[in-house]
Amino acid sequence: MRIATWNVNSIKARSERLMRWLEKYEPDVLCLQELKAEDAGFPLAEVQAAGYSAVLYGQKTYNGVAILSREPVNDVQAGLNDGVDDPQARVLSAEVHGLTFLSCYVPNGGEPSSEKFAYKLKWLERLLAYLERHHGSREKLVLCGDLNIAPADIDVARPDEWRDTVLCHPLVREAFQALIAFGLVDSFRALRTDSAYSWWDYRMLGFPKGNGLRIDHILVTKDVLPRCKQVQIDREERKGKLPSDHAPVFIDLD
């Protein structure tokens, strides 16, 4: 069973690449982030023609997440549902194959001194509270997405350049460790000791210069980890004409 996550940075701009990627990698479940479109703008017919069902939590211009699956999904839940008045479409949950999948787009955070950074930290606290409420068993959970956190310096090609920015800030790394302490495992780091990156800034030509960070993750509960046979980041997808600034990450489960 192949599970993937990909921040497409606009589903409309990336639909052709999405269809090619589905055909080539044949994931069973694919979590998408940054659709930047309402549900009506999602290429649902094409995705269905390729053999996938899709559940959507879209938003105009910003954010927006989805879960694509070869099998129909159950128990769909959009948002954190914690009573906070938050219009940003950043998390979607669905059950399939006995596992719950979360597609998460964690706030970027802007600058560490900004309101956006405060929102990022609060959002991560709310995510943790959501996990406690809905997944207290700490089982059968696969949390996918653009978490906008590089967990450690090994996940950053040029750590000195990114030190204390919102992707590497000690407070967001602490929040990442709180997810680990909850009972989630970073599948990439559990299976690999090397550095590989999932995002390169369009600005400053981050990709050609190799200035990458690993900020897209597939976190699994401990019961799922033994089934995990490999973790890959499809760096090739970042190449060529008009790529997303993020590469897809995927795991293969027995």
Added chain:
DNA sequence: ATGGTTGCTTAGCAA
């Protein structure tokens, strides 16, 4: 410190 690039929306913001 600054600049550089995309995408959405239409000059400015977000990443």
